[in-house]
Amino acid sequence: MKFRHNIMIFFADLYRVWRRELRLVFRDEGVVIFFFVLCAAYPILYSLIYNTEAAHDIAVVVVDNDRSAMSRQFARDIDATSEVAIVQYAADMQEARTMMMEKLCYGVVLFPAGFERDIISGAQGHVSLYCDMGALMRYKQMLMALTAVQMKTGNGMMADKIKVFTNSEGAVIESKQVAIGNTAMGLASALLPCVLVLILQQSMLLGIGMLRGGGRERRLKNRGYDPMDVGAAVVPTILGRAICHWMLYLIPTIYVLYFVPVMFDFPLNGNIMDIAVMVIPFLLASSLMGQTISVFVNDRESVFITVVFTSLIFVFLTGISWPRHAMSPFWTMVGNAIPSTWACNAYVMMQTGGSTLEQLKESHILLWAHVAIYFVLACLVEKLLFRPRYRRMQQYAKDDPDALLREEYRRNAVDEL
Amino acid sequence: MNIFGYIRESLKRGLVAIVRRQIFWIAMILVPIATAWFLLDLMKGGVPICTPVGIVDLDDSPTSRSIFRNLNALKEVDINARYANYQEALRGLQEGKIMGFFFIPEGMEERALSGQQPHVSFYINYAYYVSASFQYRAFKTISVLSNAAIARTVMRTLGMTDRQAMAVLQPVVTHTHGLNNPWTNYSYYLNLSFIPCFLALMIMLTTAFSIGTELKYGTCRQWIQSANGSIELAVAGKLLPQTLIFCAVGWFIQFMMYRIYWLPLNCSPWHMILAMALFVLANQSFALFILCAVPNFRLGSTLCSLVAMLSFSICGFSLPSEAMYPWISILGYVVPMRYYLLLSIDQALNGIPLYYSRLYYAALLAFTLLPWTMMWRLKRECNNPIYVP
Incomplete structure (x- = not known):
């Protein structure tokens, strides 16, 4: 009770x-x-x-010491990516650096002299990217754009050369990324x-x-x-x-x-x-x-x-x-x-x-x-x-x-x- | 009483309140230092290593096993499960055991050697953004490397030298230089912005709290009188002791950041020490400005915490401000935090000449002048205080 x-x-x-x-x-x-x-x-x-999810058209400056058809094509391809926009050609690294300090750009792409010559002569061509690390997203996007262009250019050239032997185009093993959830x-x-x-x-x-x-x-x-x-x-x-x-x-x-x-x-x-x-x-x-x-x-x-x-x-x-x-x-x-x-x-x-x-x-x-x-x-x-x-x-x-x-x-x- | 007497009275009133209320000690010293320690200690590794991942190897050939071994040797990932098929791996991911997996299809080696271009895939859970980026890097590296290994073997049999083979495989090499943070150290990037942001939050809330209590208990008329009816003197007396304490705490936090946890400091330390003093003043003034505009304890505090919390996102250190909707990114320009952040990227991280950061110092200084335009509103409120709960 x-x-x-x-x-x-x-x-x-x-x-x-x-x-x-x-x-x-x-x-x-x-x-x-x-x-x-x-x-x-x-x-x-x-x-x-x-x-808006991600940054697009990040301002990048090109320093082209090669001034060849290939380097120009490479730069145009970078500009065409959604991540990066080329805002200016600079005469040398000093000018590019000044532009970076004035926040006119967040990255510099440098083609050293002999870029095209090296590739045609059967050696490797080198491209350098200098990024501001203030915001990691800019770095990531620039890196992604450059890698994509590098792959595209490289695969195109490689296919021309090894098609003769392997009868195939592109890489030996292809890879692709599948983003789960956050597509x-x-x-x-x-x-x-x-x-x-x-x-x-x-x-x-x-x-x-x-x-x-x-x-x-x-x-x-x-x-x-x-x-x-x-x-x-x-x-x-x-x-x-x-x-x-x-x-x-x-x-x-x-x-x-x-x-x-x-x-x-x-x-x-x-x-x-x-x-x-x-x-x-x-x-x-x-x-x-x-x-x-x-x-x-x-x-x-x-x-x-x-x-x-x-x-x-x-x-x-x-x-x-x-x-x-x-x-x-x-x-x-x-x-x-x-x-x-x-x-x-x-x-x-x-x-x-x-x-x-x-x-x-x-x-x-x-x-x-x-x-x-x-x-x-x-x-x-x-x-x-x-x-x-x-x-x-x-x-x-x-x-x-x-x-x-x-x-x-x-x-x-x-x-x- | 002469003018010095009133100054002494105002300062005394500000100091006594700080000493007698323990919440000030919590807000001014404990929380800023504890949060700074939390963030620095949490990310002291710099790069998140050993992300748990899985592998689905349907091929089980020498090549696929070497992929497995090479992947496991990378520091970014740690293979903690081998799954028999895709469904099992997905279940592991959904249960949270792994954050992504590498998928090798059946007949991969055979197809690769016969030139049929097999596909390997990596499934990554992008809900966890940072570890996803590092996983992607590891998976991509491995697939490029194994690609090169097979192709080089093929080309060697055709009589090419290694150098020639590499030029065929990778005609263009890219070198990425992350200026002043080549390790992509997450702590260097995040703590540069988040730690001062926490300090800004506490400065704004403390300022609002100390003036708000005068409004709340109706003691503000007496407060003004003790400063000879001058709101400027009363405010200065109340806030200057806090300025000093916050500066000391701010400098200690900078010491923690740059000398205990060794975040990059590529400029003269005086540039950052000066910036911290201006930052403290700018935030106090900004909070004071908000209180002048909305002279009400609760609403003022709400606005201060809203602005301070939003400044974590809106200053543009996670998503750059040029990527936001333009009408939102404008809001980033009205908080002092943004200028301190840009300044510390320029000075501490990049170490560029002071000339290029002049506008940021000027902006912080301008915030200090802001409240003087609105002080009359606070004075009017203080003379006729109404407490709205």
């Missing part, structure tokens, strides 16, 4: 916490901005920045799927931090009591909030993970149901992690300082930029402790590689493990840090009603008003 009564109380508490959290979210303009406006606007902004081989399709998942987690952390900061500020003004607190036990409080955040994120999640990729034509090879099943524990884990780390947030606005910078750290920990297999064990371990690491990689693998949930069951299980671990952590933080802190505030306020606010002013270097 007693047990049944406790269960009833538990669910009643859960419901009250859930309803109150819902009200707190919609009453707070800042939280609404984080939860909904940020999720709506950021994916679009990022997609627009990277939507455009561009930055947007590589980076954005990961960033999309991360936006969900980070906006949630920001919103939850702001809600907790708001709660503390209400206590400052009300002698340590929060008029919006429903007075539930620890477990239903944490769980009720988590369910509320999870529910609020359903629509933003569908928008961010499904409609944004459709709008910008990102890879969409995943099964929607698989992604949905993967996202359920991810959102819960994010909410519980948010409730854990909100212990670092005192004011509503200090959430900017404590949470915003973590977004990029988390991006790097997912391994989308610097691969995870090349990280030191320490950073791999840190990455393992963040829900986004597993969710981002799973989402990327599903959308680009077409993986199924069954193939990624390890990530899925780990995300549920995150839910469990962060649930325990959030409960501990609530029980051992938040509630004693509130009790202390009430104690101070009992002796002196203005003590809390005065302390706040004191910390802002205002000793008397």
Whole structure:
């Protein structure tokens, strides 16, 4: 009988916490901005920045010390690639270097004297490319263009010579590259799927931090009591909030993970149901992690300082930029402790590689493990840090009603008003 | 009180707040240094080696086995699985065990020797862009090398010397010189931009926070009064102590970058030391300008973090700005980060004469002048503070 009564109380508490959290979210303009406006606007902004995928027509200068038909043809072929555009012929390397320093070009192609003579006489002709390394993408594109032209020229000449013997054209073994998932081989399709998942987690952390900061500020003004607190036990409080955040994120999640990729034509090879099943524990884990780390947030606005910078750290920990297999064990371990690491990689693998949930069951299980671990952590933080802190505030306020606010002013270097 | 008294009062107010609130210590010292260490330590290898890849060898001939051995000897990739067929390899890729695989079809050697041009293919998961680029390099190298090995054997039997054979196989040789970073060290490239960007983020947020708290608690009228009603003096008193701390932290981060992790520093160190001081001032001023335009704690902080986060992407160090939509790349020009980045590429990486970077120094200096045009708005807000939660 007693047990049944406790269960009833538990669910009643859960419901009250859930309803109150819902009200707190919609009453707070800042939280609404984080939860909904940020999720709506950021994916679009990022997609627009990277939507062109790759750099084309990178400015390159030619220094032609050979001035032969062959070197001119080679230069024309480079110009014809989509990656590189030849903007100028320079008289010598000194002039080309000056143009590079003035940012008129990002690369120099040099044909040494005797380029054509060497090739015709049966030796190898040499071409040099000098690239600015400020942005690796320019280097990569220039290299790709030059290699393509080299192959084309070389294969043409080789075919003429060895056709006599081998009766074939081109290389002995042909090779071709097949890009999986990200067929455009561009930055947007590589980076954005990961960033999309991360936006969900980070906006949630920001919103939850702001809600907790708001709660503390209400206590400052009300002698340590929060008029919006429903007075539930620890477990239903944490769980009720988590369910509320999870529910609020359903629509933003569908928008961010499904409609944004459709709008910008990102890879969409995943099964929607698989992604949905993967996202359920991810959102819960994010909410519980948010409730854990909100212990670092005192004011509503200090959430900017404590949470915003973590977004990029988390991006790097997912391994989308610097691969995870090349990280030191320490950073791999840190990455393992963040829900986004597993969710981002799973989402990327599903959308680009077409993986199924069954193939990624390890990530899925780990995300549920995150839910469990962060649930325990959030409960501990609530029980051992938040509630004693509130009790202390009430104690101070009992002796002196203005003590809390005065302390706040004191910390802002205002000793008397 | 004379003017020096007011200056002393303003500075004291700025300093005391820093000392009494631990969040300032976190934001100004801990986070910038910790993030710099994180990025430098994460990529200290320079080049991601041993990307896990697979191989599908349907030929199983001496040639295909030598491809396998040669591929495994390259430092870029590490063959950690041999698959029986394409489907199995694809499954391995989808499960995340490998990031790409090399496919050798049946009868490859036989067809190569009889001049029928077999195709080998490499399947690479381009969702992981950096490791994909290095995989491509390894796979391409191997296919070119094995091509040459077979063809050279054929040509030797025809009586050609090795030199003649090479000229037939590869009539044009290309030499690529990545200036000042010939190793394509990823850390040299990425950390040059990302570490200062983190610092810029923290400078902007701290500036917004320290002025925002005055607005929030309604103490800003007193703040102005303690500076004799001069908003300029009040702001200077509040921000100058932070400028000094941020400069010190910035110089320490530069020391970490250029002397502990040995990123290239091809100019006189003074060029970068000066640039860091201007960079700190430019970011503080930029944040101040935003707060003058939007004198509200939360909105100001939101704008500052939005701008700072976007500057990671929009300055054009991952995707060059000339490749973006023109109307987006313009946004890159309005953040101080872009000028510091171009300056450090010019000076630290390429070490070209200071003359060519003059405009970037001037741009950073110009940011410092920006907020003085809008200061009256902040003053008006401070005299009638309204806190919007």
